[in-house]
Amino acid sequence: MKYFSLNHNSQDVSFLDAVRKGLAPDRGLYFPNEIPKLPEVFYNNIKKFSNHDIAFQVIKPFVGDDIPVDSLRKIVEDTLNFDFPIVPITETMATLELFQGPTLAFKDVGARFMARCLSYANEVKKTDKLTILVATSGDTGGAVADGFYKVEGIQVVILYPKGKVSEIQEKQLTTLGENITAIEVNGTFDDCQDMVKSAFIDADLIQSMPLTSANSINIARWLSQMFYYFIAFKNRITPDKKLAVSVPSGNFGNICAGLVAKEMGLPIDQFIASTNINDTVPDYLNSGTYSPKKSKPTLSNAMDVGDPSNFIRIQKLFNNDIFKLKKILKGYHYTDSQTKKAIKEIYEISGYIADPHGAIGYLGLKEFLESTSDAYQGLFFETAHPIKFVETVENTLKTSIEVPERLKGILNRKKESVSIQTYEQLKSFLLES
Ligand SMILES: *Cc1c(COP(=O)(O)O)cnc(C)c1O
Numbered sequence: 031m032k033y034f035s036l037n038h039n040s041q042d043v044s045f046l047d048a049v050r051k052g053l054a055p056d057r058g059l060y061f062p063n064e065i066p067k068l069p070e071v072f073y074n075n076i077k078k079f080s081n082h083d084i085a086f087q088v089i090k091p092f093v094g095d096d097i098p099v100d101s102l103r104k105i106v107e108d109t110l111n112f113d114f115p116i117v118p119i120t121e122t123m124a125t126l127e128l129f130q131g132p133t134l135a136f137k138d139v140g141a142r143f144m145a146r147c148l149s150y151a152n153e154v155k156k157t158d159k160l161t162i163l164v165a166t167s168g169d170t171g172g173a174v175a176d177g178f179y180k181v182e183g184i185q186v187v188i189l190y191p192k193g194k195v196s197e198i199q200e201k202q203l204t205t206l207g208e209n210i211t212a213i214e215v216n217g218t219f220d221d222c223q224d225m226v227k228s229a230f231i232d233a234d235l236i237q238s239m240p241l242t243s244a245n246s247i248n249i250a251r252w253l254s255q256m257f258y259y260f261i262a263f264k265n266r267i268t269p270d271k272k273l274a275v276s277v278p279s280g281n282f283g284n285i286c287a288g289l290v291a292k293e294m295g296l297p298i299d300q301f302i303a304s305t306n307i308n309d310t311v312p313d314y315l316n317s318g319t320y321s322p323k324k325s326k327p328t329l330s331n332a333m334d335v336g337d338p339s340n341f342i343r344i345q346k347l348f349n350n351d352i353f354k355l356k357k358i359l360k361g362y363h364y365t366d367s368q369t370k371k372a373i374k375e376i377y378e379i380s381g382y383i384a385d386p387h388g389a390i391g392y393l394g395l396k397e398f399l400e401s402t403s404d405a406y407q408g409l410f411f412e413t414a415h416p417i418k419f420v421e422t423v424e425n426t427l428k429t430s431i432e433v434p435e436r437l438k439g440i441l442n443r444k445k446e447s448v449s450i451q452t453y454e455q456l457k458s459f460l461l462e463s
Pocket residue numbers: 135136137169170246278279280281282283284285332333387413414
């Protein structure tokens with residue numbers, strides 16, 4: 031399988047080259063040259079396959095000859111070493127928990143898969159040492175730090191805004207050590223992101239070290255998110271009904287992977303993009319005009335994105351045909367006060383404690399189900415554990431949430447970080463390390 035740049039001004043590359051590069055040299059996102067279909071027997075027999083079997087079958091054509099099947103199988107098994115439970119909420123709605131990974135974020139799957147692909151490239155293909163530079167507002171950094179921890183040949187540098195991530199998130203970034211360095215930036219998330227962008231176009235840096243990113247523009251992070259949708263289909267509660275999936279969306283990497291899965295033949299009938307007030311895509315689906323905006327802060331902060339980077343891939347998948355897209359994808363957006371009301375409502379009807387992102391997924395699913403007379407089974411994705419948004423959830427529900435066992439250890443570990451304020455300081459740090 032080859033990948034081309036959506037800016038159409040770079041050479042096609044193989045899977046591992048695209049993973050190492052992140053963005054194409056012309057700054058375009060990579061996109062697969064074709065989207066293969068899986069045979070009908072695979073879908074008819076999906077119940078018989080383990081999550082590992084499914085993930086392997088799904089990703090194999092996208093990896094092509096770059097990683098031999100034995101190694102790929104091992105990578106997939108290491109990536110998916112936790113469960114994806116489905117929890118019923120009402121007669122017609124259930125949630126699929128994607129947050130059971132080591133950092134309690136759904137981004138664990140993509141980060142773990144990408145790390146293992148790069149580790150394979152380094153060990154077997156003897157590729158050069160690679161530095162991964164990421165800016166995080168919270169969840170991405172933790173998942174990337176954990177996913178790449180002790181991976182040979184890879185140095186990870188994570189920038190985060192001082193005082194603007196939660197205590198748990200900060201500990202996840204700053205207590206690992208080894209090949210993970212946390213840089214505490216005296217500024218905002220946007221400042222962190224600007225520094226990362228400057229680094230990627232800084233000739234001095236590019237010449238002295240191979241540099242890449244680990245956000246969802248990277249095809250290894252993006253495509254491995256397809257696994258969730260196949261697992262959702264396999265474990266759906268009422269197989270005789272149509273299936274609708276609601277995805278709390280920010281950069282739209284996750285839902286775009288779902289749309290690729292559908293293109294591979296996966297029978298999901300309806301996709302719902304659920305957002306907070308950063309509603310660029312729902313607005314596009316209504317108005318037909320795509321107008322990116324500045325992001326606005328909300329309680330569901332992992333979705334505070336005004337110009338979703340993966341939207342261009344969705345456009346490509348549907349050949350810019352908004353009518354075709356609107357048949358499969360609905361979009362709804364919600365305020366913080368609606369989000370809090372939803373957290374309460376879910377708790378009252380089912381006893382389930384949702385985080386603000388999952389609650390928005392619930393609202394989108396509910397609105398869709400109310401708008402249709404067809405009989406659907408609805409699933410909304412729960413993308414983070416409520417403990418990560420403990421203040422919002424506890425204040426809304428007036429109850430306390432227990433800290434999961436695997437987080438307790440991390441809270442006692444010692445923070446280590448490098449403090450900076452300017453891009454020049456980041457650059458000197460990178461050049462010296
Ligand atoms: C990153 C994230 C999202 C948004 O996912 P995208 O793929 O960027 O649309 C939603 N919820 C949580 C908790 C996240 O961390």
